Amino acid sequence: MTNNNKYSTYLAWFGVLAMTVALAVYAYLGFFTRYMGDDYCLLFDLQSNDVFTNSWNKYLYKSNRFSNLFILGFWELFPNNIAFVPALHVLIWACGLYWLLTELNKLFGLKIETPFRLSAAEAIILFSFYTAPNVFQVLYWRPGQVSYLTPIVIFTLISAWLVKLIRGQRSNLWLAALFAFLAFFNGGLSETLGVSHISILALAITGVYFFDKSPRRKPALTLMTALLIGAILAVLVMFMSPANEVRINDENGPPSVATVLVRDLGFSLLFLRIAVTNLPLPILALLAVSGLLSYLFFLEREKGKYDPRFNWVFLLIPVLLYGLIFAAFAPSSYGQSYPLERVRFPAHYLLVLALIAFGICAGYVLSFIKLPSFTRYAAAALAFVALLYPFWMTRQPLSTHEERRLAALRWDEREQMIYDMKAAGTQDIVIPGLDGYEGTKELDVRPYFWVNMCAAQVYDVYSISAVSVEEEHILEYFSE
Numbered sequence: 520m521t522n523n524n525k526y527s528t529y530l531a532w533f534g535v536l537a538m539t540v541a542l543a544v545y546a547y548l549g550f551f552t553r554y555m556g557d558d559y560c561l562l563f564d565l566q567s568n569d570v571f572t573n574s575w576n577k578y579l580y581k582s583n584r585f586s587n588l589f590i591l592g593f594w595e596l597f598p599n600n601i602a603f604v605p606a607l608h609v610l611i612w613a614c615g616l617y618w619l620l621t622e623l624n625k626l627f628g629l630k631i632e633t634p635f636r637l638s639a640a641e642a643i644i645l646f647s648f649y650t651a652p653n654v655f656q657v658l659y660w661r662p663g664q665v666s667y668l669t670p671i672v673i674f675t676l677i678s679a680w681l682v683k684l685i686r687g688q689r690s691n692l693w694l695a696a697l698f699a700f701l702a703f704f705n706g707g708l709s710e711t712l713g714v715s716h717i718s719i720l721a722l723a724i725t726g727v728y729f730f731d732k733s734p735r736r737k738p739a740l741t742l743m744t745a746l747l748i749g750a751i752l753a754v755l756v757m758f759m760s761p762a763n764e765v766r767i768n769d770e771n772g773p774p775s776v777a778t779v780l781v782r783d784l785g786f787s788l789l790f791l792r793i794a795v796t797n798l799p800l801p802i803l804a805l806l807a808v809s810g811l812l813s814y815l816f817f818l819e820r821e822k823g824k825y826d827p828r829f830n831w832v833f834l835l836i837p838v839l840l841y842g843l844i845f846a847a848f849a850p851s852s853y854g855q856s857y858p859l860e861r862v863r864f865p866a867h868y869l870l871v872l873a874l875i876a877f878g879i880c881a882g883y884v885l886s887f888i889k890l891p892s893f894t895r896y897a898a899a900a901l902a903f904v905a906l907l908y909p910f911w912m913t914r915q916p917l918s919t920h921e922e923r924r925l926a927a928l929r930w931d932e933r934e935q936m937i938y939d940m941k942a943a944g945t946q947d948i949v950i951p952g953l954d955g956y957e958g959t960k961e962l963d964v965r966p967y968f969w970v971n972m973c974a975a976q977v978y979d980v981y982s983i984s985a986v987s988v989e990e991e992h993i994l995e996y997f998s999e
Contacts, residue, residue, distance in 0.1 A: 526899045527815035530906065531634035534808065537909040538641035542609055544913045545648055548920065549605025549659055551927040556960040557662040558601070559973035565592050566977065583760030586707030587665050605658050608668055609644065615675035616640035622682035626735075635816060639809075642875060646805050647868045649912050650798050653860035655957035663861040670712035671868060673705045681742055690738035698742050699749035706753025710850040711858075713754045715865055718846035720747040722839070763854070774853060783852040787845045790858075790866055802874060804908040809878025810885070811902035817886035818895060825887045832880050840873040860958070929953055937978050948978070952985035961985065 554562065564573045570592045578585045594600040620636040623629075648654045656663035677698070684690065702720075706713035720743055727739045757763075774782075795802065844866045851858040858866075933950050940948050947966070955961040962971055962985035975983045 526895070527812060527818075528632060528634055530815065530899060530902050531632070531638050531812060533903070534638040534812070534906045534909075535634055535641065537906050538638060538645050541645050541649075541909040541913050542613070542641060544916050545645075545654070545658065546606035546609045548916055548923055549609075550602045551923040552601050552605055552659045553927055553930040554601055555660070555955065555962075556970055558660075559970060559977050561588070561591055561662065562595070563973050563976045564588060565595055577762075579761050581762055583757040583762050584666065584707060584709060585756065585760075586704050587662075589704075590665050590669055590708065591661065601661065604661075605664070608658065608664065608672055612644055612668075612672045612675060613640055615672060615679055616643055619675055619679035619682065622679050622686060626682055626686045631816075635812065638812075639875065642805065642808065643868075643871055645909060645912065646801060646871045646874075647864070649915065650794070650801050650867045650871065651860075651864050652867075653957055654916075656861040656959065657864045660861075660957075660959050666709040667711065667861050667864045670705050670708045670716075671865065673701075673708075674712070674716055677701055677705070677746070681746070684742060685735050685739045688735055688738050690741040695741055695745035699745040699752075702746040702749030703753045704749075706750045707757065710754060710757050711847055711862055712865055713750055713757065714849050715843060715847045715869075717747065717750045717754065718843055720750060779849065779852045783845055783848050786848045786852055786857055787841055790844060790848070790863065791841070791870075794867070794870055801912075804905055805871065805874045806878045806881075807901065807905040808908070809875045810882045811898050811905060813879040813882025814885045814898055815882075815895065815902065817883050820886075822883075822886070825884070829880075829884065833877070836873050836877050836880070840869060843869050923956075926953060926956065937980070937983070941978065941980055946981040948975075948980050948983045950983065950985055951988040 564577060565588060567573065568576075570588050574585055574588045577588060594604055597603075617637055617640040620631075620640055624631050624636060648658065651657055657668050658664060681698070684694065702716070706716065724740065724743050724747060727736060727743065731739065847865045847869065848858055851862055929951075930953060933953065936950055937948055950962070952964065953961050960970055962968075962974055962983060964984055964986055965971060966975070966982035966984045971983050971985070975981065
């Protein structure tokens with residue numbers, strides 16, 4: 520290994536350390552997560568009947584997403600799962616991305632060392648969370664988590680397994696059927712991610728069909744086509760749900776195709792404009808980290824002669840990014856207005872992927888340019904400075920720690936009050952109210968409010984009312 524490669528490897532390991540620390544903060548805060556808002560209604564759905572019947576009723580009358588209750592029902596098998604599932608998502612997603620990058624590394628014979636693959640996997644997750652407009656509703660709030668994060672994690676694992684099978688040239692009818700089912704189930708978690716995955720699979724199939732002439736071509740097309748069929752079926756099933764009438768805002772009925780297209784084009788451009796305007800520092804940091812590390816990595820590698828056709832990649836990346844964001848926003852354009860904060864999370868994930876890809880390509884091209892010898896040392900120094908940014912990023916989640924910790928403490932005390940009152944024979948429960956968090960709804964003073972009604976059914980009491988208590992008296996209330 521040359522000195523330069525040693526520099527890049529050491530820097531990559533430092534990046535792993537920095538991003539692991541930052542991700543650990545996000546995972547740790549998950550332990551202060553408690554049930555609120557829609558959580559109670561979903562819990563009641565799981566308690567009131569079997570998951571198949573309730574999923575069917577939910578599909579008919581409440582929501583077109585038909586897989587959510589199965590995921591939630593699995594988590595509810597474990598005690599206090601609401602607190603550790605966010606950390607588990609972070610861990611599984613990181614492992615899945617690392618597995619996917621490792622399989623791609625083997626498939627294309629790239630010889631990229633472990634720290635580079637691991638740092639890339641962690642950077643994708645960290646910057647996706649950091650740039651998200653409301654990470655609480657995606658990572659910590661169960662309804663948003665199961666609809667906008669879980670499908671990404673599952674699709675990552677499916678993709679890694681897919682590449683492994685393609686690399687081994689393995690495919691058969693049973694595998695194709697299994698992949699179709701997995702895509703169908705995963706697609707049923709969210710129409711936003713369902714349409715996104717259809718777009719990604721369609722692009723992948725097109726690329727393999729036209730450009731891959733190796734023996735891997737047939738198993739790749741077989742399995743990816745199975746995934747595409749499953750994903751399309753999931754979106755069609757969601758599209759035909761009778762519950763869609765509840766979610767469409769247009770009083771005159773479903774919008775026309777032209778209206779949806781115009782909305783979607785505008786929403787996608789608006790998202791990119793807002794991202795560039797509001798997130799200049801994270802964007803520059805991500806480009807610097809990916810670009811400088813890839814420059815140092817490729818500098819002493821045998822790369823052959825530079826192909827000018829590679830320049831088209833710099834045009835292809837933004838075009839693909841816009842197209843995939845357009846696909847992700849299509850369901851929102853059809854059913855409502857500009858996507859809500861949690862709905863925009865997949866678009867931020869795609870933006871992060873595009874920025875990393877752009878930075879890597881820029882570093883690769885830069886490595887062909889003959890520059891003064893001190894350039895590599897300057898690049899290493901700048902890369903080190905850029906890799907300090909993940910430590911700075913921890914300020915944002917850590918600033919919520921005390922508020923989250925206190926809210927969890929009060930929630931636990933309040934739940935114990937409910938159990939104590941119920942044990943004493945009280946069926947109309949009155950408890951202190953807590954504030955909602957990041958746009959999520961808490962229990963209301965009105966016992967007939969929908970959240971309160973769901974909570975009363977979960978705790979098996981007649982009614983629950985949450986009254987306002989002044990901050991200076993709340994300790995006295997809980998100590999009674």
